Amino acid sequence: MLSQIVSALSVVVVAVVACSAYFYFSNKILDLALPVKDGDIRAASRNLNRRALVRPWLFIGPALFLLIVYLVYPVVATFILSFYDRAGLQFVGLANYKWALGDREFRQSIFNNILWLAVVPAACTFFGLVIAVMTDRIWWGNIAKSIVFMPMAISFVGASVIWKFIYEYRGGNDVQIGLLNAIVQTFGGTPEVWISIPFWNNFFLMIILIWIQTGFAMVILSAALRGIPEETIEAAVIDGANGWQIFWRIMVPQVWGSIAVVWTTITILVLKVFDIVLTMTNGQWQTMVLANLMFDWMFRGGGDSGRSAVIAIIIMLAVTPIMVWNVRRANRELKGH
Template sequence: MAGIRSLKAYASVSDIIKAIAVVIGTVIVSASGFMLLKNNVLSQVPTTVVAIVWGVLSVILIFYSLNLLAQIFPTRVYNKIVPYIFIGPAVLIMGWYLFLPTMRSLLLSFMDKTSTKFIGLDNYKYLFTDRSMVVSIRNTLIWLVCGTGFSVVLGLTVAILAERSHIEKFSKTLIFLPMSISLVGAGVIFKFMYAAKFGGAEQIGLLNAIVVHLGWEPQNWLGKAPWNNLFLIAIFVWLQTGFAMVVLSAALKAVPEEMIEAARIDGASEFRILMQVVIPNIRASIISVSTTILLAALKCFDIVYSMTNGLFGTEVLASQQYKQMFTFQNYGRGSAIAILILIGVSPVIYYNLKEFRNKEAFK
């Protein structure tokens, strides 16, 4: 960071006064805007405008005032602390919104329903002994394995096949389009596709319309456990396949063509080239896509909530947490489920950080 500012040993009195004045002004602006928004004295539109202007102005003033304070110190000290000035607010915000709520959830997980009495590990015992929770854990594991596996395999398959077609861009666009739909929106779409009418009524669901046309009886696709979980996972796969395809398609284009041609000259079949040449070269991208989709599957709540609301044996950990916290008002059990989800996410995050650390750009 050497050379950021001209060399000087001490700041002038005017620099110190300016820095103090800017800091005081920053505190006044930030506190005033916060109190104004907290008291909710404005209507919706002015509140939105004030929030945007205040937020941007506060961030600018915070960085500017911190930089002025750092300039009070000698150049050698300034060059050492200025990087922390720019990453410090981000770290504090992340700590405020992530670390502190996590610690509070951990504390609440040892408390009773009303968060007033310490009950030890009772909430965690409930997670692994209650039948509905065991079903939720089982379903979450099914989501992790099937949702992630099918998404990555289909994404890789589409990426490979699309590269060899004359309509590569068009086909990739069609596969990627579902990514623009929200999880709730996708749930509503598929709810109509899975809809069932009995007693000879005309079918409005696409799947049952096909079944009836073939001469079979309509099926309640969302009411038969555990197969209904696979029908819900199909929605997730439909959404995530486009993401996997885009990332893996970019990775495939980076595989050296000379290596593939050499394998063909040696007499290797296309399948052997795929397994022994292509996939090893895109291994890092496959792992990155898999972990990203794995995290999405672990947190998936929207599809279950909008399709079945967790009925018919389709509960997952995320939907159980929502119900315990906001339906049953049991903050202890809800917090315990949140900690369980965090424990499930942590190894994946650790692995990703380890992979990033091992890359040459991060050494």
């Protein structure tokens, strides 16, 4: 443990020193390359303008380079790879895309992803908003918020392991150690292997992500609710509005921008969901989603880089419009201020 801590601190120190050295020496070289001499006012003015044009690129250059290497290049390479065979050597045209349209498991994954998109963002946003409103009205609200937010500190795999024990099933006459089956058995019901029930098992997996992300939605929406002027609420109360009307007609419209941000952020996360399905079912019992299908085609059964690349491109195409909308909306809000 100590060696790992020392190693991590060493990496941080080296990175800070390297960044400082880069910015210092790059600016020094720029000043030497474009000198400002007192004798030639015109040349000095021209070099100062050139420095002003070049200097910002010295700061954004490393980030831009990393963006191209680790984002732009992989996207282009994946797109090209989607037109090649499983080994990535022979050009096969649109054959991989035709396979995707005709494959039953691919269509099942698309259906499951749509199901996740329909349920998880809506549930997280709704529960987050309700909890934010309720906890702002009680004296122990901050404690409740901390408890609700706590699952955010757990990894998806860790959360899945926790819920795996909740859904655990023991056959025969064994004592049920799974919380859900123990409750069912207490009330005279029959224990089930919940995560193996087709269609409904998707919802049991969704509960895990809802449990994790509700805290995120609550924090964002709670901050937005705090920004609603008290005069607006007081005026509504004086006009005779009840709590339900204040919530839907006063609060929700004024925090709609934050609701949209939470919704779209969780939607992007849902499109990339992978860990929960892999840990809980490994895509069995009709729970496969696109990210898991891509993983299976890439790293299992000998691997098929062409088909996995097609699935990766489809996931990217699904995520991109939402990200573009989010960025444009954020830009409009900044211009509005």
